[in-house]
Amino acid sequence: MRQLLVLLLLSFSCFLYSASALSSDGETLLSLRRRWTSVPPSINSTWNASHSTPCSWAGIRCDHAHNVISLNLNDYGIIGQLGPEIGHLTHLQNLVLFNNGFSGKIPPEIGNCSLLQYLDLKNNSFSGQIPDSFKNLLNLEYISLSTNQLTGQFPESLTQIPQLQLVELSYNNLTGPIPSSIGNMSELLMLYLQFNHLSRQIPSSIGNCSKLQELFLNQNQFEGVLPHTLNKLHNIVYLDFADNALRGTVPLGSGSCDNLLFLDLSNNVFSGGIPSGLGNCSGLTKFIALNSSFSGSIPSSIGLLRNLSLLHLYQNHLSGKIPPEIGNCKSLTELNLYSNQLEGEIPSELGKLSKLKDLRLYLNHLTGEIPLSVWKIPKLEYIHLYNNSLSGELPLEMTGLKHLKNITLHNNHFSGVIPQTLGINSSLVELDFTNNNFSGSIPPNLCYGKKLRKLNLGRNRLQGGIPSDVGRCTTLRSANGLIGEIPSEIRDLQNLERLDLSRNNLTGSIQVLAQIPFFLEINVSYNSFQGPIPKKLFESPYYSSSSFLGNPGLCVSCSSSNGSICTASSYVKPCDQKSTHQKGLSKVEIAMIALGSSIFFVFVLLGLVYMFVVCGGKSEEEIPISVEDGTISLLNEVMEATENLSDQHIIGRGAHGIVYKAAIDSTRVFAVKKIAFLGNKGKSLSMIREIQTLGRIRHRNLVKLEDFWWRKDFGLILYPYMPNGSLHDILHEKNPPPSLEWNVLYKIAIGIAHGLAYLHYDCDPPIVHRDIKPKNILLDADMEPHISDFGIAKLLDQSSASAPSISVPGTIGYIAPENAYTTASSRESDVYSYGVVLLELITRKKAVDPSFMEEIDIVGWVRTVWGETGDIEEIVDSSLANELMNSKVLEQVSKVLLVAFRCTEKDPHMRPTMRHVVKQLEVTNLQARRR
Numbered sequence: 010m011r012q013l014l015v016l017l018l019l020s021f022s023c024f025l026y027s028a029s030a031l032s033s034d035g036e037t038l039l040s041l042r043r044r045w046t047s048v049p050p051s052i053n054s055t056w057n058a059s060h061s062t063p064c065s066w067a068g069i070r071c072d073h074a075h076n077v078i079s080l081n082l083n084d085y086g087i088i089g090q091l092g093p094e095i096g097h098l099t100h101l102q103n104l105v106l107f108n109n110g111f112s113g114k115i116p117p118e119i120g121n122c123s124l125l126q127y128l129d130l131k132n133n134s135f136s137g138q139i140p141d142s143f144k145n146l147l148n149l150e151y152i153s154l155s156t157n158q159l160t161g162q163f164p165e166s167l168t169q170i171p172q173l174q175l176v177e178l179s180y181n182n183l184t185g186p187i188p189s190s191i192g193n194m195s196e197l198l199m200l201y202l203q204f205n206h207l208s209r210q211i212p213s214s215i216g217n218c219s220k221l222q223e224l225f226l227n228q229n230q231f232e233g234v235l236p237h238t239l240n241k242l243h244n245i246v247y248l249d250f251a252d253n254a255l256r257g258t259v260p261l262g263s264g265s266c267d268n269l270l271f272l273d274l275s276n277n278v279f280s281g282g283i284p285s286g287l288g289n290c291s292g293l294t295k296f297i298a299l300n301s302s303f304s305g306s307i308p309s310s311i312g313l314l315r316n317l318s319l320l321h322l323y324q325n326h327l328s329g330k331i332p333p334e335i336g337n338c339k340s341l342t343e344l345n346l347y348s349n350q351l352e353g354e355i356p357s358e359l360g361k362l363s364k365l366k367d368l369r370l371y372l373n374h375l376t377g378e379i380p381l382s383v384w385k386i387p388k389l390e391y392i393h394l395y396n397n398s399l400s401g402e403l404p405l406e407m408t409g410l411k412h413l414k415n416i417t418l419h420n421n422h423f424s425g426v427i428p429q430t431l432g433i434n435s436s437l438v439e440l441d442f443t444n445n446n447f448s449g450s451i452p453p454n455l456c457y458g459k460k461l462r463k464l465n466l467g468r469n470r471l472q473g474g475i476p477s478d479v480g481r482c483t484t485l486r487s488a489n490g491l492i493g494e495i496p497s498e499i500r501d502l503q504n505l506e507r508l509d510l511s512r513n514n515l516t517g518s519i520q521v522l523a524q525i526p527f528f529l530e531i532n533v534s535y536n537s538f539q540g541p542i543p544k545k546l547f548e549s550p551y552y553s554s555s556s557f558l559g560n561p562g563l564c565v566s567c568s569s570s571n572g573s574i575c576t577a578s579s580y581v582k583p584c585d586q587k588s589t590h591q592k593g594l595s596k597v598e599i600a601m602i603a604l605g606s607s608i609f610f611v612f613v614l615l616g617l618v619y620m621f622v623v624c625g626g627k628s629e630e631e632i633p634i635s636v637e638d639g640t641i642s643l644l645n646e647v648m649e650a651t652e653n654l655s656d657q658h659i660i661g662r663g664a665h666g667i668v669y670k671a672a673i674d675s676t677r678v679f680a681v682k683k684i685a686f687l688g689n690k691g692k693s694l695s696m697i698r699e700i701q702t703l704g705r706i707r708h709r710n711l712v713k714l715e716d717f718w719w720r721k722d723f724g725l726i727l728y729p730y731m732p733n734g735s736l737h738d739i740l741h742e743k744n745p746p747p748s749l750e751w752n753v754l755y756k757i758a759i760g761i762a763h764g765l766a767y768l769h770y771d772c773d774p775p776i777v778h779r780d781i782k783p784k785n786i787l788l789d790a791d792m793e794p795h796i797s798d799f800g801i802a803k804l805l806d807q808s809s810a811s812a813p814s815i816s817v818p819g820t821i822g823y824i825a826p827e828n829a830y831t832t833a834s835s836r837e838s839d840v841y842s843y844g845v846v847l848l849e850l851i852t853r854k855k856a857v858d859p860s861f862m863e864e865i866d867i868v869g870w871v872r873t874v875w876g877e878t879g880d881i882e883e884i885v886d887s888s889l890a891n892e893l894m895n896s897k898v899l900e901q902v903s904k905v906l907l908v909a910f911r912c913t914e915k916d917p918h919m920r921p922t923m924r925h926v927v928k929q930l931e932v933t934n935l936q937a938r939r940r
Contacts, residue, residue, distance in 0.1 A: 034077040035063040037097040045089030046876060047910060049903045053879035076100035084108040086907030096121035103127040110911065111135060120145040131155040144169045153177035155201065168193050177201040192217035199223040206230055216241035227251040227273065240264030251275040262286020274298040288313035300324040312337040324348040333358040343367040350374060357382045369393040381406060388412055395419045403428055412436055419443035432457040439463040451476055467509055500524035511535055522546060526716055535559030541566045541584050644718055647671045647681055654683060670730060678730040679715060685723045696724045699799045706772060710764030712787060712797040731795065733788035740783055740853055751892050751902065753792050754850045758905060759930045760794040761786060765843060766923040769836045777835065781842035782823045783849060822856030822866050826915050837917035844912025851906055853886035868913045881906065904933045
């Protein structure tokens with residue numbers, strides 16, 4: 010009896026053990042987890058080895074038999090490798106790991122998951138080739154491997170999977186051809202192969218994919234002709250062949266294409282004309298074929314595309330007339346046919362396009378008048394018709410275009426007066442009527458809307474003076490052809506960068522021009538100006554004397570301090586020398602003038618004229634300062650508001666200067682940075698670089714240059730005052746520390762990212778800041794961030810042959826590892842610094858904080874804590890603890906932490922671009938709002 014009892018107890022114990030032991034699928038998942046160096050708290054807290062099954066774990070779904078059928082960890086912030094153990098999950102149907110930090114090769118053992126239907130590994134860092142074992146996934150319907158670093162060819166094994174409906178391999182480094190066996194994929198709906206290095210001809214067998222709806226082959230190296238079999242794709246909706254090397258004629262349109270909505274043939278070398286058969290594609294909404302080498306006329310069948318909203322056929326060799334049938338495309342919003350050889354008149358039928366916003370027909374051979382019907386298109390915003398042979402007068406009806414932003418008509422034969430009510434249009438931003446035959450006076454209300462940025466009226470027959478209300482054009486940046494005397498109000502054009510007053514009969518002084526902050530280009534040649542040329546205009550290192558030629562009364566003031574300038578400009582007379590303009594010019598003078606004109610012309614063409622001002626002047630004690638520097642009235646107000654830069658108005662000190670607060674009145678409050686030059690040439694270069702940079706950029710997340718003044722021993726730069734100080738003050742200095750909610754921190758993070766992305770990708774040339782840190786992030790009244798202090802910024806096209814430096818740009822704690830011992834400048838270094846700022850936002854610790862262990866900065870500390878605990882609450886600032894109880898906030902903070910990890914990778918090639926960072930943060934925010 011006792012033996013039987015013992016046997017029963019032993020059996021029961023074994024039962025209990027087997028009941029509590031983790032299943033094999035759970036063991037497999039834990040084995041996978043050991044290969045991950047970074048995981049979010051949700052995995053650490055739920056992936057528990059004491060459980061009997063993993064079915065309650067984060068990201069896991071099981072069937073009724075407790076087999077794992079779904080592993081979905083998208084956007085979890087995992088960093089590491091995907092191990093071969095994945096092949097043990099033989100019941101797996103869904104494997105979703107996109108938007109993580111997986112690297113290494115894709116394990117071929119995935120081929121053992123024969124029940125897999127959905128495989129999504131996009132937006133990671135997988136490398137190597139796509140495993141051939143994928144041919145075993147006979148139940149697979151969806152595969153996305155895009156945005157990785159995969160190499161090798163498009164695997165023929167994928168074409169052997171009968172049920173595949175979506176194949177997404179875009180944004181990788183694949184090479185070679187598309188296999189001809191692609192035609193076996195009879196269920197294929199979507200094929201995305203764009204942004205690879207695929208080559209050779211597109212196989213004709215692709216026409217056998219009869220269910221195909223979306224085909225993206227753009228940004229590859231395909232060559233040869235488009236196969237005629239594309240006409241067999243009756244269900245096709247999107248076709249993109251742009252940016253390849255395709256040749257021959259385009260066969261599209263001979264089959265049924267009613268479902269086609271989007272077609273892009275751009276940047277290829279096709280022969281022949283645009284296929285007339287495209288008129289059969291009645292559903293087409295966007296047709297783009299720029300720079301495709303098309304010749305011949307535009308087929309009238311385009312008029313059959315009643316749903317067409319965008320037609321871009323520019324930069325081709327199209328000839329003949331613009332077909333009037335285009336007027337039947339009633340949904341058209343953009344019509345861009347520029348840079349072709351089109352001729353004849355603009356058809357009046359274009360006036361039927363009531364939704365048209367953008368009309369660009371420039372660089373053609375068009376003649377005749379612009380039809381009145383075109384001037385009545387109510388939604389027109391852009392009219393670019395320059396470099397044609399158009400003529401006639403401008404009708405009063407054009408002033409009724411209330412949405413008009415840009416009208417460019419230069420280099421035509423327009424005549425008559427400019428409608429005097431044109432300026433009433435409050436939306437007008439750019440107006441260019443240069444080189445026509447306009448007569449009469451300049452409309453008095455051109456600056457009525459106060460948005461005008463470009464006003465070019467040169468080389469016409471205009472008479473009268475410059476309107477006195479020109480000072481209302483506060484945003485004006487480019488102007489020419491302004492006639493008559495220069496009114497004093499022109500000094501109010503604080504944003505003016507380009508001014509051409511050449512070849513008029515202007516008289517008087519040009520001293521007022523010195524009150525405009527900076528010029529990229531200036532030309533006052535061939536007038537009757539008199540008096541000294543302002544030092545501010547004359548002493549720029551990018552100065553060209555050709556800007557002042559043909560003004561016998563102009564001179565340069567020669568003093569002991571600037572005699573070298575007079576020597577270098579011997580063909581501009583000194584002010585204390587009698588005029589000798591009656592004498593003939595010497596051969597040397599003629600050569601110098603020609604050289605100066607050539608240099609100026611090259612500068613204008615290339616857009617490489619950068620502004621900076623080097624003016625001598627009075628000392629600090631002699632303020633008020635000469636009107637030759639900056640806006641004198643504003644400077645006087647600034648000095649009065651700061652009591653001549655008294656210490657009691659100091660609000661900050663930095664490596665590049667002292668900052669004062671100048672409260673002129675309740676509506677005008679500024680920050681003034683004083684940069685001392687005495688005995689420090691680097692400081693003057695720093696100011697020059699800052700003015701150069703800020704003078705050419707405009708973005709809501711970059712600090713705005715209001716004005717500047719240059720003295721012998723110091724310089725002043727004026728910015729808008731930021732009530733909330735710097736991000737460093739908010740995070741670390743204010744006592745008691747202000748409470749910062751996560752949505753405010755997130756707003757700051759994404760604002761800085763937008764500003765850096767603008768510098769890196771929207772500026773020409775790109776700009777690297779080189780000192781991104783919280784002290785250089787200023788916060789306005791709405792806590793919107795503004796990147797400041799461009800004293801060591803670098804333009805990426807500047808010659809690397811400049812003076813060598815042994816100093817490393819940046820600040821300790823924010824300097825990227827690759828820059829620790831070099832002066833290298835790259836976007837990646839800014840990305841690293843941005844990642845450090847993100848970590849400061851999350852932790853509220855300084856980049857180099859006493860609480861860290863010896864020789865560890867914030868990057869090392871966060872990675873150490875995260876690796877040891879995997880608990881985000883151990884990292885995040887304690888003031889956010891209550892907010893982290895909200896799952897949406899917790900998830901968003903975790904994703905921003907992942908972005909920071911990626912930005913601070915040691916290998917600069919592993920860091921995302923700032924464009925990618927912006928995209929990640931915006932997607933994260935959008936997902937949080939949707940939940």
